[in-house]
Amino acid sequence: MITCVVEYTVDPAKMEAFEEFARTWISLVNRHGGQHHGYFLPGEGASDRALALFSFPSLADYEEYRSRFGVDPDFVAADQIRDTSGCVLRYDRSFMRPLLESSETA
Template sequence: MTVTCCIRYVIDPFQKAEFEAYAKNWLSIIPACGGDLLGYFLPHEGTNNVALAMISFESLASYEAYRARLRTDPDGAANFAMAQEKRFILSEERTWLTPVTP
């Protein structure tokens, strides 16, 4: 069964461009580490401080393998470090979802 991790970010709306650069970096890192990236989504209208990301995995076990690869990936480590340095992510929550199928 496929599982999807929906990450809800609360971001600093005055650093939206920095978050966008962070998100663009993940576009190549996540697939290289084994995640099926459905996308990153920036605020457009309405709420200006919530962004989302959705990443699917074949199972929770494949997610754990992905996390292990991500921890040793130099580009991933650099992206995490940049986010910590610039502090544009105020908080994040992860929700695990499964698709509705016929």
């Protein structure tokens, strides 16, 4: 399993648009072979940072999902929420291998 961690810098004044963007991507990840673990939005402290975590069975499965970007109309519409609203100022993506209670060592 591979988990994608996306760290966002968001515009706090556009949090409603970011939440719409986030809900849309949760659905897309889950519909296309992944498991979305949720978005984590500002609570206390810094008000411009958000995280998303989602997993795919393998990097190959993630790449298949990524192949839809810019092509699949649902993916394009989801990105338009971000682009039109300007709710995301910056984002960085990294990949992690989760160690869960029931995980076997790989």
